Amino acid sequence: MKRDAVRAGLAALLLVPLIAAGCSFDGGAGGGNGDGYPTKGIEYVVPFAPGGGVDLVARAVSEYASKEWGVPVNVVNKTGGGGAVGAEYALKQAKKDGYTVLADNVSSTSMLVSGMKQPPVTLEDRQLTSRIVLDPIAFAVKADAPWKDMKEFTEWVKAHPDQLTWTSVGPAGTSAFGVADWLSAVGVDFSKTRMVATTGAADSLPKVAGGHATLAVHTVAEVYPLASAGKVKILGVQAEERSPYLPNVPTLKELGIEGVNVKWWTGLTVPKGAPDAVVKKWESTLQKMVKDPAFLEKMKTLHMEVSYQDAQTFTGFVLDEAKYYTELAEARGMRK
Amino acid sequence: METLGLLLSGFAEALTWPNLLVVALGALVGTLVGVLPGLGPTSAIAILLPLTTVLPPTQGIIMLAGIYYGAMYGGSTTAILLNIPGEVSSVPTCLDGYPLARQGRGGAALGVAAVGSFVAGSLAVVGLVLFAPFLADQAIKFGPPEYFALMVMALTVIVNLAGSSLLKALTMGVFGYLLSLVGIGPSSGMPRMNVDNSAWTGGFELVSLIIGLFAITEVLKGLEEKKTAIVSAKIKSVYPSRADLKQSFKPMLRGGVLGFFMGLLPGCSPAVSTFLSYDLEKRVSKHPEKFGQGAIEGVAAPESANNATSSAGFIPLLALGIPASPPLAILLGGLMIYGLAPGPTLFAQHGEFVWTVIASMFIGNAMLLVLNLPLVRMWAKLTQVPYGILAPIILLLSVIGAYSVRASLFDVTVAVVFGGLGWLFHKFRWPVIPFVLCFILGPLLEQSLIQSMAMSAGSPWIFFQRPISLTLMILSVLLLFFAWRLKRRTERRVVQEVGEDVDLHEH
Incomplete structure (x- = not known):
């Protein structure tokens, strides 16, 4: 008797979370107009x-x-x-x-x-x-990097395109398009720069903060925590107007960089x-x-x-x- | 001193009844979820995230945190008793935990795992209290070349866990590595080895492989042996003896310290810390030949490392907003929903919240111990349940577990296929540990190699020009040499003692 009770108790215990999990997956079949x-x-x-x-x-x-x-x-x-x-x-x-x-x-x-x-x-x-x-795209570099804004950074990249490393989840990721769009707008040869493949913002931002890659291009929402922690510096945002969350960061247009459209x-x-x-x-x-x-x-x-x-x-x-x-x-x- | 005051006020807040209740609930739910294969902390937190719309921020987060470290703990239970790792990081726990369970000492192993988790978890929280911002800054300095060197070092573990034939182990490792390549290539962003099938494009899910290779294989083995129960003899003692605890104390500390530092590194799988700490114990042990046959240190070290890793993961999370693992990424999502953007500003602006969460982790770790020690008796009985009842339950849980990770039927098929393969591997003595290890390390190794090469414009010297990666590289070579010597010595000893050549890591 006692062993049966133990068994039943065990089974019940094992099943509770399963039922809980099962409930969250309904929906599916059906149809009509x-x-x-x-x-x-x-x-x-x-x-x-x-x-x-x-x-x-x-x-x-x-x-x-x-x-x-x-x-x-x-x-x-x-x-x-x-x-x-x-x-x-x-x-x-x-x-x-x-x-x-x-x-x-x-x-x-x-x-x-x-x-x-x-x-x-x-x-x-x-x-x-x-x-x-x-969500606007923000261009972020290491907190103690020498550049004040995207204008200075662009000048540096024009002079040293082969020293620029930037992070992206792949050659067709948002960051890659952002970088390509910006470089073509300022007339720098994209193929001279190097991509550091990462698994996403949570992987890429620490790499830039630690100085292992130069530039990270992510959304304002993604960059915000590390920027407010003082680990990365935002050089500019790509938007029509300044982000309400980053009122002190100029847009690329304000800095005289025209023709970047990635959003x-x-x-x-x-x-x-x-x-x-x-x-x-x-x-x-x-x-x-x-x-x-x-x-x-x-x-x-x-x-x-x-x-x-x-x-x-x-x-x-x-x-x-x-x-x-x-x-x-x-x-x-x-x-x- | 100021920190201490803040921590104490955190305790005052965490010790209120509603907060205690949610910590207990979180730890309990976490333990249960951890016990079920496949249903890990990631799915549990994701499923329960909507709760955050009901609970106030502090309670919501301490409950999710409780689920997280509760699940990390619970993963060891089935690993020890049934040879089924609830989480990937519990794979090394199987190696000695299951042999102990079969000797009727499952309770002792569970007890040691509980105590080890508590000791290491508490140590890690102390580290979190004292050094969080400093350590988070150091973790950022760890770049791709350092990760690469670390993964190379982790690979040397294979030699130590190879079992009877190094050739077989390496073959299995290559197989695991090849399988990990299926999916989207990290630098090209293009599908590879996907046999033109969209399910393959998503890659293989580690959890479904583990469920197949361990849980389903175990059921097949049980059918073959016509097993009546895992332990047919009477269970001697449910609790660990004083000698067990004494023997495990140093492994707990070593595992805790190792796990703590590994936990600081974002993107480094907790399985890496548990494998490394198991390996470390085997190396420093005076009787390495007992490992794999039921050495209590082989349970204490990885379990301690596991909990220290999960607690240390809160350092980059709270200090910088960098999630070190998938469950922490969802927890970060929870913080964001509440408008609590992590970082130094979180400590400054929401200090009360942060310190309450930290204090609740101390309490949660203690609660896990209190909750689990009485449960040990019940869990240990699980090994006496007739296999005819247990086996279908394991199969059912396996299917649900494999499905739940990505809500994908493909993963269920993979689990079943690997269940069959696992049985064949067992029959012909091909070790599965190197397979699992290489499947975990493969993508990490590839990613950090590609990243390093992008940094150095293709020069491999980058690994030897940076002090940390150079040190790790030298250490890897030394470890490889010692592992080889240790293996020879262990084999000799086993032959001396048993009088025959036995498979060291059969399970």
């Missing part, structure tokens, strides 16, 4: 690791939408392949009924299709619904072929969300800038961007 959407849980695929920029915005969106609609919107991280694995799952493998949606960003869209001649997912596979956040953004995408009602529903909900004080406060704590675009404007924006990057990538030999 999208009337009354959503009637059940939605799987919100984030193709990047938890804790990153895309993930944090997606979690804020999921919280808002779950409350607004009264159905669970569950963030599921499907990582790998620089965002391609999760994107392929959400756009091509899952049902196109609106119950699987994708947290998209610049590197899983424009940069993916311009960096690869045969990308696993294309722009035609997706229906962009809304852009949510646009980091994240938005929400559904598979091409999903019902129209689904797109409309997300569009109207997200439009409301970006005015919600609680959501805005959250973005502020993340040091991110809200910049909404509806489906039509957003699609045009991404198509233009992809064209721009493809030309840039081809000219620099980055397209493979």
